[in-house]
Amino acid sequence: MKKARLIYNPSSGREQIKKHLPYILETLEEAGYEASAHATTGQDSAKHAAALACERGFDLIIAAGGDGTIHEVVNGMSEQENRPVLGVLPGGTTNDFARALHIPKSIEEATKILVNGREQTVDIGKVGSKYFINIAGAGSLTELTYEVPSRLKTMMGQVAYYVKGFEKLPRIKPTQVTIEYDGKWFEGEIMLFLVSNTNSVGGFEKLAPDAYLNDGMFDLLIVKKTNLADVVRITSAALRGDHINDDKVIYVQASRIKVRSEDDMQLNLDGEFGGSLPDEFVNLHNHINMIVPNKKLSCFQELY
Numbered sequence: 001m002k003k004a005r006l007i008y009n010p011s012s013g014r015e016q017i018k019k020h021l022p023y024i025l026e027t028l029e030e031a032g033y034e035a036s037a038h039a040t041t042g043q044d045s046a047k048h049a050a051a052l053a054c055e056r057g058f059d060l061i062i063a064a065g066g067d068g069t070i071h072e073v074v075n076g077m078s079e080q081e082n083r084p085v086l087g088v089l090p091g092g093t094t095n096d097f098a099r100a101l102h103i104p105k106s107i108e109e110a111t112k113i114l115v116n117g118r119e120q121t122v123d124i125g126k127v128g129s130k131y132f133i134n135i136a137g138a139g140s141l142t143e144l145t146y147e148v149p150s151r152l153k154t155m156m157g158q159v160a161y162y163v164k165g166f167e168k169l170p171r172i173k174p175t176q177v178t179i180e181y182d183g184k185w186f187e188g189e190i191m192l193f194l195v196s197n198t199n200s201v202g203g204f205e206k207l208a209p210d211a212y213l214n215d216g217m218f219d220l221l222i223v224k225k226t227n228l229a230d231v232v233r234i235t236s237a238a239l240r241g242d243h244i245n246d247d248k249v250i251y252v253q254a255s256r257i258k259v260r261s262e263d264d265m266q267l268n269l270d271g272e273f274g275g276s277l278p279d280e281f282v283n284l285h286n287h288i289n290m291i292v293p294n295k296k297l298s299c300f301q302e303l304y
């Protein structure tokens with residue numbers, strides 16, 4: 001019998017996963033799984049639970065919670081030799097990654113996808129000893145996301161980022177960097193760089209319009225040194241996907257990206273703090289097998 005391990009954050013979002021626990025486990029059992037659950041307790045709990053589920057030979061791991069929980073589960077799985085199939089239930093406040101995969105916000109609908117969906121391999125990003133599934137970035141602009149208090153975040157969701165972000169814009173300083181991507185170079189002052197694995201990030205559905213989760217490539221987005229008015233202009237163009245043609249923006253694809261800077265640059269991985277640079281971003285092609293909605297999805301390159 002196939003074994004499924006649900007790793008859920010009982011505190012994420014509006015505690016929807018906890019409320020639906022009997023429904024989720026029952027649906028998995030009806031689909032032929034022997035299903036069990038692990039409630040996370042705090043930092044790294046989901047990561048350790050995921051590593052253990054790999055070692056114990058589970059067939060399916062379900063990351064249920066917000067982007068932070070998915071990020072931890074991916075980190076727990078990625079180093080392991082035996083990697084079960086990964087499913088996602090969106091239970092957080094933002095659920096960026098679930099949205100990129102077109103997984104519905106309703107827990108019941110998302111649970112049905114776990115049993116009716118199809119398997120699809122996805123690329124995983126590695127930087128130093130850490131992994132990311134959605135996006136990595138650094139530069140003063142990306143540091144804004146840490147400053148949103150969690151209560152505000154829960155109440156207002158994504159809007160909180162923008163409100164808080166615009167308030168802090170005048171204090172953003174450029175950083176001098178050298179970025180090497182697949183043998184090419186960029187040297188100069190930047191506002192931020194993003195290494196994206198998916199096309200939709202943080203409510204910007206066309207942030208990296210050519211990014212596919214299964215193409216073995218990252219989409220690298222660099223915003224060069226610019227003034228406040230330009231940052232506002234580029235940000236609003238980014239909502240429509242028009243930013244990639246901007247003079248101040250570099251948008252390329254690469255599978256290995258090395259970033260160096262004399263300044264201290266803090267990394268943001270999937271919205272979480274991810275250590276400091278310098279380091280190299282490596283695309284691990286088709287590293288994890290996921291369950292996704294059984295229809296054509298814009299985040300995957302058609303290979304057939």
Ligand SMILES: Nc1ncnc2c1ncn2[C@@H]1O[C@H](COP(=O)(O)OP(=O)(O)OP(=O)(O)O)[C@@H](O)[C@H]1O
Nearest residue numbers: 012013040042043065066067068069092093094095
């Ligand atoms: N039982 C728990 N009580 C409190 N915090 C927890 C618990 N389990 C995990 N955490 C913490 O929750 C964070 C992850 O939250 P998660 O991403 O799942 O939800 P969220 O913050 O509501 O949603 P989002 O990331 O989508 O905004 C991690 O920092 C982890 O340490």
